[in-house]
Amino acid sequence: MRRSMNFGALGDVERVMQGEGLSLAPIATSDASMAIGGISVIPTATVGDIVEGRLAALVIPGGAPDADSEGRTAELVAAARARNLPILAFGEGVAQVARAMEVDPAGxxxxxxxxxxxxxxxxxxxxxxxxxxxxxxx
Known part of the structure; x- marks a missing residue:
């Protein structure tokens, strides 16, 4: 979960993912509360769920970047990479994940x-x- 969380041009990715048998478990990238479209989003997973192998992938939406969320996202990316989990990134989250993985986001x-x-x-x-x-x- 990120402030101003969104999936850009792909819109409602949760619907597509659920259609393939996946569900999303939000993880907070800051201590701030999260409301999307007037609906409160409560984190249901933690980095521990990645470390302990309870998640199949990491999803990073686009959102308003800030130093706290960038650091927290880098932690989540590192944990997912350590478990060889795929990371799906959207919108601005693509560049943030690329930087965390030391990949040039320009392309x-x-x-x-x-x-x-x-x-x-x-x-x-x-x-x-x-x-x-x-x-x-x-």
């Missing part, structure tokens, strides 16, 4: 989403590619 800015899997980077251009990525996780 990724044209894509609404990206899957980072180990050392590989796969662009997500539309809902069909998102569905394919989600199916590979599920």
């Amino acid at each position: 990724l800015s044209d894509f609404p989403g990206v899957v980072f899997s180990n050392a590989d980077v796969f662009p997500i251009r539309d809902e069909e590619q998102l569905g394919t990525a989600a199916a590979a996780i599920g």
